[in-house]
Amino acid sequence: xxxxxxxxxxxxxxxxxxxxxxxxxxxxxxxxxxxxxxxxxxxxxxxxxxxxxxxxxxxxxxxxxxxxxxxxxxxxxxxxxxxxxxxxxxxxxxxxxxxxxxxxxxxxxxxxxxxxxxxxxxxxxxxxxxxxxxxxxxxxxxxxxxxxxxxxxxxxxxxxxxxxxxxxxxxxxxxxxxxxxxxxxxxxxxxxxxxxxxxxxxxxxxxxxxxxxxxxxxxxxxxxxxxxxxxxxxxxxxxxxxxxx
Amino acid sequence: xxxxxxxxxxxxxxxxxxxxxxxxxxxxxxxxxxxxxxxxxxxxxxxxxxxxxxxxxxxxxxxxxxxxxxxxxxxxxxxxxxxxxxxxxxxxxxxxxxxxxxxxxxxxxxxxxxxxxxxxxxxxxxxxxxxxxxxxxxxxxxxxxxxxxxxxxxxxxxxxxxxxxxxxxxxxxxxxxxxxxxxxxxxxxxxxxxxxxxxxxxxxxxxxxxxxxxxxxxxxxxxxxxxxxxxxxxxxxxxxxxxxxxxxxxxxxxxxxxxxxxxxxxxxxxxxxxxxxxxxxxxxxxxxxxxxxxxxxxxxxxxxxxxxxxxxxxxxxxxxxxxxx
Numbered sequence: 372x373x374x375x376x377x378x379x380x381x382x383x384x385x386x387x388x389x390x391x392x393x394x395x396x397x398x399x400x401x402x403x404x405x406x407x408x409x410x411x412x413x414x415x416x417x418x419x420x421x422x423x424x425x426x427x428x429x430x431x432x433x434x435x436x437x438x439x440x441x442x443x444x445x446x447x448x449x450x451x452x453x454x455x456x457x458x459x460x461x462x463x464x465x466x467x468x469x470x471x472x473x474x475x476x477x478x479x480x481x482x483x484x485x486x487x488x489x490x491x492x493x494x495x496x497x498x499x500x501x502x503x504x505x506x507x508x509x510x511x512x513x514x515x516x517x518x519x520x521x522x523x524x525x526x527x528x529x530x531x532x533x534x535x536x537x538x539x540x541x542x543x544x545x546x547x548x549x550x551x552x553x554x555x556x557x558x559x560x561x562x563x564x565x566x567x568x569x570x571x572x573x574x575x576x577x578x579x580x581x582x583x584x585x586x587x588x589x590x591x592x593x594x595x596x597x598x599x600x601x602x603x604x605x606x607x608x609x610x611x612x613x614x615x616x
Numbered sequence: 617x618x619x620x621x622x623x624x625x626x627x628x629x630x631x632x633x634x635x636x637x638x639x640x641x642x643x644x645x646x647x648x649x650x651x652x653x654x655x656x657x658x659x660x661x662x663x664x665x666x667x668x669x670x671x672x673x674x675x676x677x678x679x680x681x682x683x684x685x686x687x688x689x690x691x692x693x694x695x696x697x698x699x700x701x702x703x704x705x706x707x708x709x710x711x712x713x714x715x716x717x718x719x720x721x722x723x724x725x726x727x728x729x730x731x732x733x734x735x736x737x738x739x740x741x742x743x744x745x746x747x748x749x750x751x752x753x754x755x756x757x758x759x760x761x762x763x764x765x766x767x768x769x770x771x772x773x774x775x776x777x778x779x780x781x782x783x784x785x786x787x788x789x790x791x792x793x794x795x796x797x798x799x800x801x802x803x804x805x806x807x808x809x810x811x812x813x814x815x816x817x818x819x820x821x822x823x824x825x826x827x828x829x830x831x832x833x834x835x836x837x838x839x840x841x842x843x844x845x846x847x848x849x850x851x852x853x854x855x856x857x858x859x860x861x862x863x864x865x866x867x868x869x870x871x872x873x874x875x876x877x878x879x880x881x882x883x884x885x886x887x888x889x890x891x892x893x894x895x896x897x898x899x900x901x902x903x904x905x906x907x908x909x910x911x912x913x914x915x916x917x918x919x920x921x922x923x924x925x926x927x928x929x930x931x932x933x934x935x936x937x938x939x940x941x
Contacts, residue, residue, distance in 0.1 A: 382751070384752075384868065384887055384888055384891070385887055386751075388751045388754045388755050390755075408868070408869060409869070412869075463729075464720070464723075464730065465723065465724065465727070465729070465730070468720075468724060469724075487716075490751070490752050490868065490891070491750065491751055492750050492757075493732075493733060493748075493749065493750060493751075493752060494732050494733075495716045495720070495732060496719075496720040496723065496730060496732055497720070498720070499716070499717060499718075499719070499720030499721050499724070500720045500721070500723060500724035501724075502721065503692075503720065503721040503722075503723075503724035503725050504724050508689060508799045508800060509688065509689075509717065509721065510688075510717075510800070511688070511713065511716045511717040512713060512716065514862070526805065527713070528862065528863050529713055530814045530815070530816055530817075530863075532804055532805070532806045533804070533805040533806045534685060534802055534803070534804055534805065535802070535803050535804075535805045536800055536801070536802050537800070537801040537802075538799055538800050538801070539799060548862065548865070548869045548870060549862060578762070579723070579727065579728070579729035579730070579761070579762055579763050580729040580730065580731060580759050580760065580761050580762060580763075581759065581760055581762065582757045582758065582759055582760075583745055583758045583759065583760045584757070584758045585750070585755055585756070585757050585758075586755065586756045586758070587754075587755055587756070588753070588754075588755070588756060588894075591912070591913060591914075591915070592915075594901070594911050594912070594914040594915065594916065594917040595915065595916050595917070596916075596917045596918070596919065597916055597917070597918050598918075599918050599919065599920030599924065599925050599928070600928070602918075602925070602928045602929045602931070602932035603932045603935070603936075605900070605916060605918065605929065605932065606929075606932045606933055606935075606936045607936075608916060609877065609898070609900070609916070610936065610940075613877070613897075613898045613915065613916075615819075615820070615876040615877040615897060615898045616820070616844070616877065616933075616936070
């Protein structure tokens with residue numbers, strides 16, 4: 372089983388978000404970066420589990436400058452065999468997806484996995500685009516992934532229940548909560564990651580969309596505290612002031 | 617110039633999120649002085665299809681023969697056929713499962729710029745730009761789409777709908793379904809027959825966390841939700857330990873929702889939870905710990921024990937409903 376896992380570097384969940392250059396660029400000053408949780412906890416770990424039972428190889432791929440090498444090492448420490456870094460500023464989903472698809476063309480990956488979305492730009496676009504560019508089936512939001520012969524069986528939790536989708540391989544699948552349990556890298560993994568290969572290649576596409584300006588949401592006004600013995604007042608406020616009921 | 621809107625009908629009814637997309641697309645068509653066509657997938661009566669007109673579409677292409685289990689590959693093929701037929705330059709999806717599966721595919725195939733999870737109508741004053749939430753709701757980014765064909769997936773419950781008196785022409789459109797062989801075998805494993813309100817579409821949501829102390833105490837949460845006509849949700853720890861089903865988990869790693877009213881009971885308000893609910897219009901927090909971080913994100917707060925406060929709140933809602941019936 373040859374598996375390619377797309378990972379992305381994102382600011383740690385607790386990062387205070389601010390912008391520079393006239394609010395056109397994210398302020399990276401003092402930002403702690405992590406592997407996008409959906410990519411790491413679910414896509415990467417499930418890929419490693421499949422490799423452990425079926426044999427094969429897990430390669431991670433990401434788009435970014437050498438600044439992302441630290442998160443690549445983290446993913447390698449968790450257990451990926453090797454890594455590819457596409458040396459380009461990941462300015463939009465299409466340029467990322469096209470560069471990854473171009474790399475993957477003809478390499479014979481059985482499965483291409485990615486998290487369902489990144490927690491920075493929240494696009495959930497890259498895996499579907501890769502699938503289209505490689506003319507492969509795409510299943511979004513998989514919460515369970517098993518291999519049966521030459522097929523992938525994916526469960527997707529939808530509003531009305533659970534769907535089971537079976538597709539022949541190769542296929543592109545995006546991972547949601549439930550596909551695997553997060554793993555913490557051990558010392559052996561961290562040591563081994565230092566010598567694993569990171570192949571660096573150039574990007575192959577330019578962006579179709581771009582950010583013109585960032586803004587921060589309006590600050591919330593202070594909470595209005597209501598006496599627990601006066602729930603009629605809360606209901607009245609929700610009706611006449613907030614107008615939500 | 618024309619606008620194409622992807623819409624879904626399930627159990628014979630146009631989805632709420634689809635009606636929002638139709639209204640959104642129709643408003644863009646008006647801004648551009650062009651026509652809006654709704655591509656409706658799934659069974660629907662003529663009366664139901666007429667709703668697309670009520671929400672502003674001039675034309676309906678009805679893909680009546682779509683299988684009941686949504687097939688993203690088939691839907692993509694259908695959308696491409698409809699783009700060809702209408703000459704659409706702007707394609708609108710709802711940012712739900714269908715939108716997430718189909719919109720990126722179409723974007724890559726047409727090399728058309730996509731903004732997913734849009735929260736505003738486009739600004740046409742200088743090019744074509746549209747806003748979306750980024751950093752899990754902690755900021756808003758205005759994206760410019762550089763390409764001739766533009767794709768937007770609209771975040772549900774983010775742009776108000778407008779009703780019109782348009783009468784839409786209806787045409788059956790099964791071009792893709794007849795010749796298409798799907799590579800996907802889709803079956804339903806579990807069907808939620810609870811008849812409850814869909815969490816992602818709910819305008820009112822009652823959510824509870826570890827402060828409830830155990831799953832046996834959820835009956836008062838459900839009673840509150842039923843009284844209010846709200847959907848129920850929960851925090852991550854509660855779904856992780858199995859007190860509540862996974863599909864109720866809202867937050868960073870669960871699902872993100874943006875109802876009009878979110879009532880959070882016994883949830884401390886960790887940043888990961890807030891990331892999934894910070895798009896709610898009004899937040900009410902009930903927690904016995906007055907220092908709970910959630911109060912900082914709340915519009916209204918009640919410091920008190922859930923077991924004591926919830927029945928009182930349910931009673932207050934009941935009284936309100938009777939008075940306003």
